[in-house]
Amino acid sequence: MRQIESLEKILVLDFGAQYAHLICRRIRELGVYSELVSFNISPEEIRRKNAKGLILSGGPKSVFARGAPLPKKEIYGMGIPVLGICYGLQAMVHQNGGRVSRSAKKEFGRASVKVDLASPLFAGFASDSTICWMSHGDKAEELPSGFASVGASVNSPYASIASGNQLFAVQFHPEVTQTDQGMQILGNFVFAVCGCEKNWTPGVMMQDALEKLQGKIGPSEKVICALSGGIDSATTAELLRRVIGKRLYCVFVDHGLLRKGEREKIYSMFSKEMGSNLIIMDESRVFLSKLKGVKDPEKKRIIVGRQFIRSFTKAAARIGGIKWLAQGTLYTDIIESAAGASKHGAKIKSHHNVAGLPTKLGFGLVEPLKDLYKDEVRAVASELGLPRELVLTHPFPGPGLAVRIIGEITKEKLRICREASAIVEEELVKSGLYERTWQAYAAVGDDLATGVLGDERKVGHVVIVRIVESKEAMTADWSRVPYSLLESISTRITNEVENVTWVTYAVSSKPPSTIEPQ
DSSP states (O other), X not given: OOHHHHSOEEEEEEOSOTTHHHXXXXXXXXXXXXXXXXXXXXXXXXXXXTEEEEEEOOOSSOTTSXXXXXXXXXXXXXXXXXXXXXXXXXXXXXXTTXXXXXXXXXXXXXXXXXXXXXXXXXXXXXXXXXXXXXXXXXXXEEOOTTOEEEXXXXXXXXXXXXXXXXXXXXXXXXXXXXXXXXXXXHHIIXXXXXXXXXOOOHHHHHXXXXXXXXXXXXXXXXXXXXXXXXXXXXXXXXXXXXXXXXXXXXXXXXXXXXXXXXXXXXXXXXXXXXXXXEEEEEOHHHHHHHHTTOOOHHHHHHXXXXXXXXXXXXXXXXXXXXXXXEOOOOHHHHHHTTOSSOTTOOOOOOOTTTTTSOSOOSSEEEOTTTTOOHHHHHXXXXXXXXXXXXXXXOOOOTTGXXXXXXXXXXXXXXXXXXXXXXXXXXXXHHHTOGGXXXXXXXXXXXXXXXXXXXXXXXXXXXXXXXXXXXXXXXXXXXXXXXXXXXXXHHHHHHHHSTTEEEEEEOOOOBTTSOSSOO
16 A cells, blocks of 8 residues: 555545645645545545545535535534635535525625634634635525634624534635635644644655555556656656666657757756666757647647657657656646546646647556645655755746747747746846746747837837746745846846847736746
């Protein structure tokens, strides 16, 4: 049995909230293993998974809607603590004989909530007033028998409710950073109410990933690993190397949409370790021809994903006897491609390595990191002893600059995007802020603006600089870097990158935006 199966855990029942997985992530951040599961999971499966507590996520539906997702009613009487969040509160009230109604005044955004400090959810609070993030159109109108209010806002008299020491719910979202003491609330539920102990460490994550590979790959089977040079694929490759050694072949595909100097960096980083088992393929001509004239970002991602598979198939034919294709797919890739626990989840964008894959691959698929978030992968990479430079490198999307070029990909826009992005990263390194930020790049579209270069009027492209801070890429905030840094970046781009007249800075957070423009 894999080590992870025997761990005591918190199960997050997914009702289709786009950030249900953020709850899961926050529990793991507390050091306790958490897993996202379907909202209608059976009590038998809950016990089999060794659950110490259940969290009911938010969701886009109303409990009144036809086909509204509801958990099995038996979960409330299993003797396992349950915490409902937003829609989870409404489901708990509705299923236990209370009454839910449409709110006359919807609550979206920050709200002051007065809490009962005697409730175990709010243990350790310095004050009985706290700021919480609300996002709901329904509310509890009448509580079920045995429930009491332990928190209220101006518009929600039942902003937090409880029944004994087993059933709890909050109308707000403790998982988001906008709730001031959200982690304290989740920690109180996990440790004080559920009695969990910390069990989710980099060593456990690494061992679980190794066990996945050992249980899946036969003793003589060969694997090709899709190597991008990022931390996800590099960690996947190192895990595989430890399990199968020389039966691993790393394939790096140059699709013509790389960062400046990326191909050379990959060769210098991996050639010594991999030797002839490192295969670098220049497929730039075919990728760019397939993308010619394509403006829709979803189509770009699908095209890139399918062309990658064709390239790997070609490499596998040269090697011979390849059984498996390994990818550095993460939990976030699966969730944003609407391939998560709930059929009610919405698709944000198709990740090339998930939704971009054809139905018939021709290989078995190996994804040892698919249950991990980016920061957890970095922790595993450090545990494996990978170089710090690699561990902390900024994420780079599989489709490369294709998703940073808005609209059709042209040679001109590709050149501008590549050169301007290199300047952004170079200036961040100089300023000492590179490791503090999560991702930084320049994007370019079709917008043109007038400038004055050399005393002459000139029309050129507008470059959008994007620098964000995050922990796991599920939420992100634009980085408040010094104006002097932005000035240096802007000056260099307009001086050094031909046909750029304006530089702008993106100040949208995720949500509502995404980190990449497409």
